[in-house]
Amino acid sequence: MPSYTRLIVLGAVYQFQPVHGYFLRRELSTWHVDEWANTQPGSVYNALKTLVKDGYIVENGTESDGNYPARTTYSISPTGRVELLRMLREALWHVEAFDTKAVMAITSFMFVLTRDEVIAGLENRISKIDSLITENGFHIEDTLRSETTPRYVREIFDLSSARLRAEQGWAAQLIARLRDGEYQFAGEGD
Known part of the structure; x- marks a missing residue:
């Protein structure tokens, strides 16, 4: 998983927790992350699975709404918060001559710092x-x-x-x- 996808999904889980994948996918599309970070809708779900496996987010359970399928909700773990801060600081303090992803990620989640x-x-x-x-x-x-x-x-x-x-x-x-x-x-x- 590209590090910016990881940062974006981890930051969005932190911001909106508890949150389910469909909401994240829909919300992040309004931020145009598919354009500036090459984070496609399917990669949001893959990132959620990987972040759970790595211990950075936790599953809170599932919720159902009417006829919609049950959705798993997620929250950031204490380890995930440390990882979010680390990745965000790396983006903030490191400048690449040809890359705009870092500054876009900074503006998306600077409120964490x-x-x-x-x-x-x-x-x-x-x-x-x-x-x-x-x-x-x-x-x-x-x-x-x-x-x-x-x-x-x-x-x-x-x-x-x-x-x-x-x-x-x-x-x-x-x-x-x-x-x-x-x-x-x-x-x-x-």
């Missing part, structure tokens, strides 16, 4: 992005000097830098909104 940690993590991302943009510049120079690499390959690095600059701008705006008190985070009037 404290406000201070999210702000610190976003500030860290802004700093790391500066380094990645500088690195992309060196990749462009290498591409332009190469006798074998097509010159248009530089566009890959230009696109990466443009995406990273956009993420920087978004992160700076989000930090300002978070400092102004927008959203609710762990430890804030649960």
Whole structure:
């Protein structure tokens, strides 16, 4: 199971617990996770089974509603909460030049962390992005000097830098909104 599917399903179980798979599948489709995380509807059910087997979520039982088939409901286990925090922190503090999944996962579940940690993590991302943009510049120079690499390959690095600059701008705006008190985070009037 891809780690983002695992993070998304674990985070959604935490957010909506106790919850059944059909609700998760339907809810996550409204988040377009199939587009940004390549998490297909069937993989939600597979993730639930794997997360139960790994001890990160527990089955609460089954419930029936009218003529609908019985549905198993799930909640996160204490071990699952630790794993959710670990995966979310990994996504927050690690920046990839060509990957947007981490930042999408962060925005989906940042409420699990404290406000201070999210702000610190976003500030860290802004700093790391500066380094990645500088690195992309060196990749462009290498591409332009190469006798074998097509010159248009530089566009890959230009696109990466443009995406990273956009993420920087978004992160700076989000930090300002978070400092102004927008959203609710762990430890804030649960």
